[in-house]
Amino acid sequence: MSTVTQKIARFVTNAQHVDLPEWSIHEAKRTLLNMLAISLSASEAKGAKILIDWAINEKANEQASIIGTNLKTSASNAALVNGFLCHLQDYDDTHFPTILHPTAPIWPAVLATAENNGSNGHDTLAAFVVGAEIACRIAMSVHPWHYDQGWHITGTAGVFGAAAGAGKLIGLTEQQLTNAFGASGTLAAGVREVFGTHGKPLHAGHAAENGLRAATWALAGFTGGNDIVGGRRGFWAVASRDGHSKDALISQLGEHWEFKMNGLKPFANGIVSHPIQQAVIELRNEFNLKPEDIESIKAITHPLVLELMNRANPIVGLEGKFSFQHCAAAALVDGAGHDAQFTDKKVNDPTISxxxxxxxxxxxxxxSEDEVHLQINLADGRKLKKHIKHAVGSPTNPMTDEELMNKYRALSGEILPKSQAENLATAVWDLDNASNVFELCNLMRA
Structure with missing residues (x-):
């Protein structure tokens, strides 16, 4: 009888592009475009510079490109740095049921593998889709117990998706991919204590790197056992000791797609506060509100807002991304929630404070997680109310392609010339017709 790890390996190896839902390929392009936008924007940040300088000093073989730079490094180093860049601003996509960020660990691993191996765009997109589905399924199988224990699910579930995507692209057999899962699963890491620091995006980059490495090692004969997920001392037993769901991992695999519950972010911070920000901005614009008008802002929210984002007095910008109080205040003062609202200077601005x-x-x-009941009490006695049932960016109310392109142009324009940015976007939208990813990777370099 096959183990659960062997079953998910079989799904990945058997999946064909023609079997994938049409929407999934389009969504893969959307997540790639979103990744490029936010990674370009993040490429000059302090944390990014630290890892980019590290990659330079590694002097590794030039196999894959680092986004927003003129550098090439080893495929695994590129996966690490690009995964870090993608998650640094907390502007990446989110699987709503589990708060997993699929793109940051998976696309960097898949793209580096594709560039290093000369894979075509058609296969590259398919590899991302199956990798994302595996990551979402792993996350669902341990939700909510795993996250509640303090694990960062983007790092721990993401590494399985990275191994699946990279492994699919290099043609691993079922047994080889089972071994790759064994290697990646034993490298799964990331704890929530470091949220608000560079440690959080490192989880995504580390997952991308380790998933790619695991797939590459498995191709060479590396062994990893037959059931890293469900074994007696495997991932479920050790990293989700309070519970797990076998059905969430393998039931209707290939028929019901968890990846469909993924959404793109309109704001550059923890997603659970997005309904609050949207409500504040809508009331701000509707009533032309100014900071001096505000008596109080009160939100009735999902429990995760208080669990994940209750930081009344953030000191640095990264902490502001995990402060619903700061997110709401910046939305009221600036009418926005971009990365510019989460600088050290901004969190210490007296008006926002x-x-x-x-x-x-x-x-x-x-x-629900994408809902809020918000009331702004004004100094003149008025009470303004707003109910957001499904925030923009949620699976029920997704960002449109036009909204995504607006986000892409704003962020990519910080780093790339306009013509290069437009050509890069075109390369993404046409990726399924590309014979390789070389043009796309050249265009994402600055």
Whole structure:
């Protein structure tokens, strides 16, 4: 009888491009475009510079490109740095049921593998889709126990998706991919204590790197056992000791797609506060609100807002990304939630700090993760209310292609000339017709 790890390996190796839902290929392009936009924008940040300088000093073989630079390094180093860049601003996509960020660990591994091996765009897109599905399925199988224990699911589930995507692209057999899962699963890492620091995006980069390495090693004969996921001392037993769901991993695999529950972010911060930000911005614009008008901002939210983003007094910009109070205050003062709202200077701005002190949240019964009931009490006595049922960027209310392109142009324009950025976008949208990814990778370099 096959183990659960062998079953997911069989799904990956048997999956054909023609069997994948048409929407999934289009969504793969959208997530790639989003990754390029946010990685380009992040490429000059302090944390990015640290890893880029490290990659330069490694003097590795020039196999794959680092986004937003003129550098090539080893495929595994490129996967690490690009995964870090993709997650650095917390502007990447999110699988809503589990808060997994699939793109940051998977696309960098797949893209580096494709560039190093000369893979065509058709196969590259398919590899990402199956990798993303595996990561989402792994995440679902341990949700919510794993995250509640303190694990960062993007790093721990993402490494399986990275191995699946890279392994699919280099043609691993079922047994080889089972071994790759064994290697990647034993390297799965990331704890939530480092949220608000460079440690969080490192989880994504490390997952991309380790998934790619595991696939490459397995091709050469590396062994990893037959059931890293379900074994007596495997991933479920060790990293999700309070519970797991076998059905969530393998039931209707290839028929029901968890990847469809993925969404792109309109704001560059923890996704659970997005409904609050959207509601604040809508009321701000509707009533022309100014900071001095505000008596208080009160939100009735999902429990995860208080669990993940209750930082009343962030000190640095990265901490602001995990402060619902700061997110709401910046939305009121600036009418935005881009990375510019999460600098060290911005979190210490007196006007924003003053508004931030007036923001509070309580848990609402049956309030979903993409919902909020918000009330702004004004100094003149008025009480303004806004109910966001499904925030923009959620699977129920996804960003349109036009909205995504607006985000892409704004962020890529910080680094690339306009003509190069437009050509890069065209290369993404036409990727399924490309004989290789070389042009795309050349265009993403600055």
């Amino acid at each position: 003053n508004v931030r002190s007036k923001v509070s949240a309580t848990i609402g019964k049956d309030v």
